[in-house]
Amino acid sequence: MNSDEFQEENEYNERTQKIGQKYYTSLQSTFMSIEKTQTQMIMEGRTQRIGETEEQSIVEEFWDYYRQFSSENPPNDSEYYGGDASELKMTILIRQFQDFYLEKIYPLSFPVPIIQKSYKSTKNTRKRPAKFFIVGDTHGSFADVAKLINFFVPAIEKGKQLGYDVKIIIIGDIVDRGKWDLHNLLYLMTFNLKYPTNVLILRGNHEEMSISANYGFGRRVMKYFSEILFASFCHMFKDLPLISIFHCENGSFLCLHGGIPITIDPKTGDYDVPLLNIYNFNNRQVWIDEMDPVSQQILWNDPIINYVPGVSEQFFDNRRGIGYTFGEEIFRTFCVKNHIDLVFRGHQVFSEGFHRDFDDKFITVFSASNYVNKNIQARFVELNSTDIFNFAIHLIQDMPG
Numbered sequence: 001m002n003s004d005e006f007q008e009e010n011e012y013n014e015r016t017q018k019i020g021q022k023y024y025t026s027l028q029s030t031f032m033s034i035e036k037t038q039t040q041m042i043m044e045g046r047t048q049r050i051g052e053t054e055e056q057s058i059v060e061e062f063w064d065y066y067r068q069f070s071s072e073n074p075p076n077d078s079e080y081y082g083g084d085a086s087e088l089k090m091t092i093l094i095r096q097f098q099d100f101y102l103e104k105i106y107p108l109s110f111p112v113p114i115i116q117k118s119y120k121s122t123k124n125t126r127k128r129p130a131k132f133f134i135v136g137d138t139h140g141s142f143a144d145v146a147k148l149i150n151f152f153v154p155a156i157e158k159g160k161q162l163g164y165d166v167k168i169i170i171i172g173d174i175v176d177r178g179k180w181d182l183h184n185l186l187y188l189m190t191f192n193l194k195y196p197t198n199v200l201i202l203r204g205n206h207e208e209m210s211i212s213a214n215y216g217f218g219r220r221v222m223k224y225f226s227e228i229l230f231a232s233f234c235h236m237f238k239d240l241p242l243i244s245i246f247h248c249e250n251g252s253f254l255c256l257h258g259g260i261p262i263t264i265d266p267k268t269g270d271y272d273v274p275l276l277n278i279y280n281f282n283n284r285q286v287w288i289d290e291m292d293p294v295s296q297q298i299l300w301n302d303p304i305i306n307y308v309p310g311v312s313e314q315f316f317d318n319r320r321g322i323g324y325t326f327g328e329e330i331f332r333t334f335c336v337k338n339h340i341d342l343v344f345r346g347h348q349v350f351s352e353g354f355h356r357d358f359d360d361k362f363i364t365v366f367s368a369s370n371y372v373n374k375n376i377q378a379r380f381v382e383l384n385s386t387d388i389f390n391f392a393i394h395l396i397q398d399m400p401g
């Protein structure tokens, strides 16, 4: 229903852009020094850098710290683990997280920001099944993140015992809008490093410098810590992948933060949808303005809600100030071209916590129960590789913990 939708207007505007330009320019030397250290480490061999055990212990430290909290007992929003050393500890965690994505998940040598895995059996081989959990925007809502992680940890253990994979896909917008956003991000990064084969974090439009400098996260990090720490987070955000695709027994599903991207021919004005595997992405950028239009749109686009085939236009400029809204024909063309049967995304707030569009093939899920003082029925999705169309959309509040 339209009335349940909270449309964000003008989120990306002249001011956002100006602030983006400002930080992009002033933090250049910090970005360069982070990159220089990274290159040096690659050349020296990473294992000689920080001992494996020491690296592991940072994850364990953050894990033990966050596991003591719950939805009813959140951490203090102005106090962070490590006391005087907390900025240093965060910097090590960021570096470790970024290295993990650069080495294991989305290497620099791999230009397509899409993480794919097949759970589809062939004539001769039977694939191990998988259970997927998909989490939408959490935006600093610690109560929801704590509940989700409390639910996911035993679910991962159960999968191990019973012989199926458990994959948890977090589709971005972890930061901004809620005062626990830095805690949320640190807890989810720790969760990811603690369970590296089970958790995948995708980039949202808020995991970007100009937006996070405007909507809470940047101010918080700079108030309690420093501009350099903010730069380190922004530099890490750029290495998060944009899309995940899982090929399952009866179809393939895709996760991304915003929506289906469009390409427009500058000469004719004709539009098309990109073939993802051959598109020339330029998404590893700290500032949205430096990214290619398809990457920008993946983070920002929205569907035309209650789309009427043949009546509505194919796409409109998005009222958010960047990207487009797209109709069902664009969605279908994209799916056929890229062999996709089902799409899950976040990005849009509905009081019900979810929305089904385009014949139930384009699903929005929102996972923050308190969003800028609005009460939302926060949800997450569960589905299995044996039948992706038979998915469940759970209420987070019903989960234990």
Ligand SMILES: [Mn+2]
Pocket (backbone or CB within 6 Å): 137, 173, 204, 205, 206, 257, 346, 347, 348
């Ligand atoms: Mn978003």
